[in-house]
Amino acid sequence: MPDVGDLVTARLDVSPADETTAAVLVVTLPDGSTVSPVTTSADSGAVWTAPVAYTMAGVWRLSWTVSGTGASVEHELVSVAPAPGVVSNRSYATTTDLANYLRAAPPVDAAHLLEGASRMLDALVLKHCRYDVDDDGMPSDTEVAAAIGRAVCAQVAWWDDLGDSRGAAGAGWGSVGIGSVNLGGKSADASDGSDSAARQVAPQVWDELRAPHLHDRLYVGAVSVPW
Structure with missing residues (x-):
């Protein structure tokens, strides 16, 4: 399980795939906002990757949309934990x-x-x-x-x-x-x-x-x- 502050590489495997394959990633944050990281492939569309920075705790949704050969839509839910040791509420002791x-x-x-x-x-x-x-x-x-x-x-x-x-x-x-x-x-x-x-x-x-x-x-x- 990732923590707040982690920078990870999201990955999608596409099969079949060829030079017409393209993949777009939309990341939905726990607060409902969305970001679209840059996606890249180094092997003619079979494997796609994108950087994702987890900036808040909660459940994130990673939605891949593939067009061309191997067209599909894939969703993944990722649970992100608060940064370890972070005190979010009042405390009388350290x-x-x-x-x-x-x-x-x-x-x-x-x-x-x-x-x-x-x-x-x-x-x-x-x-x-x-x-x-x-x-x-x-x-x-x-x-x-x-x-x-x-x-x-x-x-x-x-x-x-x-x-x-x-x-x-x-x-x-x-x-x-x-x-x-x-x-x-x-x-x-x-x-x-x-x-x-x-x-x-x-x-x-x-x-x-x-x-x-x-x-x-x-x-x-x-x-x-x-x-």
Whole structure:
């Protein structure tokens, strides 16, 4: 599977083919726009090639139209992945932060995991907290920012321990209480993954956010999360 930024050579084999054979390539990008790369053949029309630069993630369609001998229309769908390590959404921690937290090399999808943990804590924890933010909604106090970053890393570390970051393995937990936080589990046959341990806030998250030196800068309110 190609990544964004890859430059590849698209190829079409035509049979039968002769000097009358000609091939045109139209590339449809994921956003619906089209480009027509220059096509060439070095063997009297039997093999045609064209350069294609994948500039965005998504599904691309390569459509070849052959005229003359061997006339035909051929379509190919190509799935293009985002460039590795690209962070497209807000994240409270970097992969370096995670490496330092784990005291080990982070997983190759660390940026994606940190994004997911940041979204999860935004939805379940941080919206109940009070702290100063900048114009982008990020914590403006450096120690608060560091604590929230460690909390996000703690959530990723929890997922690593569980071997599950998406809640695919429903555990059928019952009610769990951590301080003022109450987590109630669904039945073991729940199919949406919400009863998985991976969808629980990691206990270490609360330790990071409730560190004594943050009491006058970061208020963690009572949180009730019904599952």
